[in-house]
Amino acid sequence: MNVSADFPALKIIGSPGEMAGFIYGLKYPSLLILLQGNGEKNHSWLADVNRAFASRPEIAEGEADLPLLLPDVSLTEKIALSILHWMGRLYSAAGVPVYENGRKVMEEPDESLVMIAVTTLSFLHKESLNIFSWLLEIFNLAAAEKDYQLFLDELAKIKKRLSPAACMLKNTERFLKESLRRRIPAVSLAGDIYQYGYGSRSRLLESTFTDSTTSIGVHFARSKTSASCFLRMAGIPVPEQRIVRNIRDAEIAAEEIGFPVVVKPADLDGGIGVAAGLDSIEEVRTAFTAAFRESSNIVLEKHFEGHDFRLVVFQDELIFAVERVPGGVTGDGRSTVRQLVDQINSDPNRGDGERTLLKMLDLDEEALLLLGKKRMDAESVPPAGEFVKLRRTANIATGGSPLIASDRIHPDNAVLAVRAARLFRLDLAGIDLLITDISRSWFEIGCVICEVNAQPGLGGITSSHLY
Known part of the structure; x- marks a missing residue:
């Protein structure tokens, strides 16, 4: 039975x-x-x-x-x-x-x-x-x-x-895992707001907003137009920028500023709607249309050719620097672009899920357009050592990769990042810096700060120690 x-x-x-x-x-x-x-x-x-x-x-x-x-x-x-x-x-x-x-x-x-x-x-x-x-x-x-x-x-x-x-923000998930490892009690208060520790020494965090983050600083940082003006007033280098309300505005602004240019929403984060390195009126029109689908507040600014760095500042000290490499492939002299993309996507850290550390790289319309500019296609074989960009922007969410840069940053560039965070009265900030060589002073070779992030994503692969 x-x-x-x-x-x-x-x-x-x-x-x-x-x-x-x-x-x-x-x-x-x-x-x-x-x-x-x-x-x-x-x-x-x-x-x-x-x-x-x-x-x-x-x-x-x-x-x-x-x-x-x-x-x-x-x-x-x-x-x-x-x-x-x-x-x-x-x-x-x-x-x-x-x-x-x-x-x-x-x-x-x-x-x-x-x-x-x-x-x-x-x-x-x-x-x-x-x-x-x-x-x-x-x-x-x-x-x-x-x-x-x-x-x-x-x-x-x-x-x-x-x-x-569920944790809506990845930073929260990583903070909670680290608090568990360190045996620090974490109490859920509302949404992604958690109390870490007890009593007078406890701290409140909402992702990377802290209980010391100023609302005025957040307000300024989240408006790309206000942030740019604020930085310029303080003598901090920023790209020339115009508000554009329609395609005709964008065409005129691009002609006046001079190509190449960048089109992006003024009030969105995470690289949403951003198109960089545009060098024709047709590309500006296409980029404006795409950005306008995401937001009605659009800015056009001068493109600065350089490497993209996220500099993390905490309590007036640079604690981390990472270079964000655009999605792309490096030739080996034998493999096609398509094969190189497949090799990159075989990385177990890459995936399409919400919680994957890196994203898959697709040979989509943007990738094929950039290949076409180099007179290449998906079946072309790049020379050994040549990097082929498949994304206009260095965004991890669109297939980019992070490289630790903390050990090569020039002290002047670190001071500049701290100045920017202090200007916005932010205890924790992510400063996005464009510069051709992070190991050389910006006084010597120039640079621009293109964004100040009041609630920066700290990443997971290169920066787990920050949590």
Whole structure:
């Protein structure tokens, strides 16, 4: 007789307890759940259901890791630990900032009862219990040799239900992981606002906004026109800039300033709608149309030919510098552009997901246009060592790559970045600097600051130490 056909392999006893504080050594709020097994010893089905979860794309790109189940623990515990494992993977896939799986906290000598603590967030107890119950149902169906595929197919919906609890900003996720590593308590207050630590020494962060960031500085920095005027007033080099309200304005401004030029929204971050290195009226028209789809506030400015650097300033000190290399390929004398792009995209850090560190590089219209300017196409073979740009802007979100530059920055350039951050009264800022050689003084070779970021993305590959 199959016992699990009449009684579930595992069921919840009583009402789960919501623990707002941290217990049993956990670093998160938790749900205390008492589970009762049915005494069944056969667990041949357990590996199958775990493999079914591991193969789901909603859980992870590629094959997810399986739960570690020791052979000498009870079936009740194995099921419970499997469910905790997949809850953790669901949290991770949905971007929920819970980076510690729950654990067993008590088991009866006869192994029929086990109590577990399910990690969650202070406002997520109810949803976590619903998801735990859904997972439990799948495991019970598998134990009873019944079809659980319809339940498993709800993974995408379950993941979407967790989205309100996800970190909206990558910086927040990285700060939370580092606070966990350093055993600094982090408490969710609202959205991406977290309190780190307790009492008088605690700090509030919303991504890289701190409790000392000034609202006036943020206001100025977020307006590219205001920021440019403010920097120019202080004698800090900026590109010549014009507000353009329509295509005709953009054409006139480009002719007056002189090619090449840049077109970009005045009120958006992250490289959205930015087109650089435009050297014809037709390109300006196309760029203005694309930028206007993103924002009605458009500026046109003189293009400065140089390398793109993000200089991170914290409390009047330059703490990090990174060069942002535009998406492109470096020739080896043998491979075509298409093959070189495929090689770059094979980097495991690259992907199309929201949480990948680097983005895939596509041979799209922009890439083919830039290739055409060099009288090349996707099947051309660049000479060894030659870098071929496939993106106009050095943006990581469009396939660019970061290179650490902290050890080669000239002191004058570091002072300039600190001056810019101090001008905006920002305790933490990302200064975007264009210069031909970061190791030489801007007094000697010139430069421009094209943007001041009041809430800078700090990155993940080259700058994990900043968190």
